[in-house]
Amino acid sequence: MSDAELQYPRLFDSPAFLLGQLGSHSAYRFAELLAPLGIKPPQFGTLRILEANDGRSQQQLCEALGIHRNVMVGLVDDLEKRGLVERRRHPVDRRAHAVHLLPAARELLTEATALARGLDAEILSALNDDERAVIVRLLQRAAVGSGLTPGIHPGLTAQPGTAAACEGDHSAG
Numbered sequence: 001m002s003d004a005e006l007q008y009p010r011l012f013d014s015p016a017f018l019l020g021q022l023g024s025h026s027a028y029r030f031a032e033l034l035a036p037l038g039i040k041p042p043q044f045g046t047l048r049i050l051e052a053n054d055g056r057s058q059q060q061l062c063e064a065l066g067i068h069r070n071v072m073v074g075l076v077d078d079l080e081k082r083g084l085v086e087r088r089r090h091p092v093d094r095r096a097h098a099v100h101l102l103p104a105a106r107e108l109l110t111e112a113t114a115l116a117r118g119l120d121a122e123i124l125s126a127l128n129d130d131e132r133a134v135i136v137r138l139l140q141r142a143a144v145g146s147g148l149t150p151g152i153h154p155g156l157t158a159q160p161g162t163a164a165a166c167e168g169d170h171s172a173g
Contacts, residue, residue, distance in 0.1 A: 026123050033115040037108060038082070044112050045153055046075040050085060050101050051109055057096035058087075066149050067156045084108065 011017040030041050039047075053061060062072045076099055079085040084105035087097035101109075124132045140150075148154055 022123065026119060029122070030116065030119055033119060034112060037112055037115075039108065039112065042075060042153070042156060043079060044109075044116075045156065046072075046079060047084065047101065047105055047109050047112075049152075050099055051106070054101050055098045057090050057093060057098055059096055061099070065152050065156075067152070071156055079105070 027041065030044075034040060034044060049061060049065060050056075053064070056064075058069065058072050058076055061067065062069045076085060076087070080087065082104075084102055086100055086102055088100055090096040090098045124135065127135065144150065
């Protein structure tokens, strides 16, 4: 073997390693793609959640998604400062605030979602359409089988797949 011929470790045969390698790469690329829009992946994820659940209270969102309430408050605070969301009095619970997307967020989501789709295509470019569909279904099954909340990045949760961190009063909103 010459100095130019590197040997690759057996880790390349490990599904956990490969998923971690691709996960790290895709997380870096996604952050890089979102940077010109002025948002980070957690903010994008929060906007997507709010898009599907507009007008819910922070407490309702945190309980349903298993996101720690302090994380949710911080994310909503950041998005509110950017003019992407606003808190309004909740129509039913006077102690809570409903979170609503503003038009600027909807525009931003259109751009960011296109970038996310492009990244999906980039990451899976070595696969044909049938292989892409199979890998997505298998990864979905593996994620659910691991107890992860569908569509929620585990980095946002106190304990992946749980809502335990959301118990308590509703005063935070």
